[in-house]
Amino acid sequence: MNDLEARVGRWLFINRGWAPVPVLAAELALGAPTVSGWIAGIGLVAIGEGIRMWGVGHIGPKSRTRGEETWGVVDTGPYGRVRNPLYLGNIVMFTGIGAVCGPPWAALWLAVLGAHYTLIVRWEESNLRGKLGEPYTAYLDKVPRWLPLGPGNPGGGWDGPGALKSERSTLLAAAVVLALLFGRSQLF
Numbered sequence: 001m002n003d004l005e006a007r008v009g010r011w012l013f014i015n016r017g018w019a020p021v022p023v024l025a026a027e028l029a030l031g032a033p034t035v036s037g038w039i040a041g042i043g044l045v046a047i048g049e050g051i052r053m054w055g056v057g058h059i060g061p062k063s064r065t066r067g068e069e070t071w072g073v074v075d076t077g078p079y080g081r082v083r084n085p086l087y088l089g090n091i092v093m094f095t096g097i098g099a100v101c102g103p104p105w106a107a108l109w110l111a112v113l114g115a116h117y118t119l120i121v122r123w124e125e126s127n128l129r130g131k132l133g134e135p136y137t138a139y140l141d142k143v144p145r146w147l148p149l150g151p152g153n154p155g156g157g158w159d160g161p162g163a164l165k166s167e168r169s170t171l172l173a174a175a176v177v178l179a180l181l182f183g184r185s186q187l188f
């Protein structure tokens with residue numbers, strides 16, 4: 001990873017909560033929700049949030065950090081299947097938000113967030129490899145970046161109440177966005 005890629009990835013990591021705003025503003029201004037879009041969209045948002053809840057229940061509230069702190073390798077729950085379950089959950093959720101207004105919006109979300117999170121993950125992996133060394137390198141070799149095809153690790157505990165508490169802002173944001181899209185609907 002060159003210096004420019006590292007700087008861009010780090011900046012995107014620190015500001016990752018703002019990445020959806022331009023696409024969301026465009027969808028709210030220009031999108032036209034459909035009945036079939038609502039069905040697919042709500043399903044994808046629920047699946048994406050389910051992935052996030054599973055992940056946050058294993059990693060804890062430290063997933064909300066904007067800093068470069070590390071706490072060791074977490075390889076239980078979804079982290080035993082895929083290295084980035086929270087980002088994967090976000091991509092699925094926002095693809096669902098796009099699906100409410102049709103396939104082109106879903107594809108736009110998938111492309112934008114796919115590129116966004118790929119840059120972040122490349123920086124994170126470099127950062128974590130440098131800080132955690134061999135245990136993290138072994139994890140990289142064992143668990144895929146995006147496809148949940150890793151061997152799994154049933155160990156660790158899942159903290160459902162902690163995950164729900166940590167996910168309050170994500171749940172609220174999803175509800176507000178869906179309410180705004182519902183307000184644009186001429187379907188119901």
